Amino acid sequence: MMINCGAHGDRVSAVICGHLLPSGPAPAGFIENSSDPDDLQAWCHACEEKFQQEDGLTDGFKAFNRMAIVCVTCYDEAKARHAIATNG
Secondary structure, three states: EEEEOOEEEEEEEEEEEEHHHHOOOOOHHHHHHHOOOOEEEOOOHHHHHHHHHHHHHHHHHHHHHHEEEEHHHHHHHHHHHHHHOOOE
């Protein structure tokens, strides 16, 4: 699906939680929810915890998540801003 992003023009769409939008504090963590490179979906660590507490995609989780449709460039920017480096 294509969207018109005000900042980046016509781009392929992606899905992130509202906590990953530029107005949110960073880093919030970045958990990708699909291994398909053509189906970009991610949410933050708080959403992952809520998902586990709710045991799935409940109405409570959806309200907490505040899903946002963004362009792939905005998705990449959110990933760079919110990814938490781990040493392993």
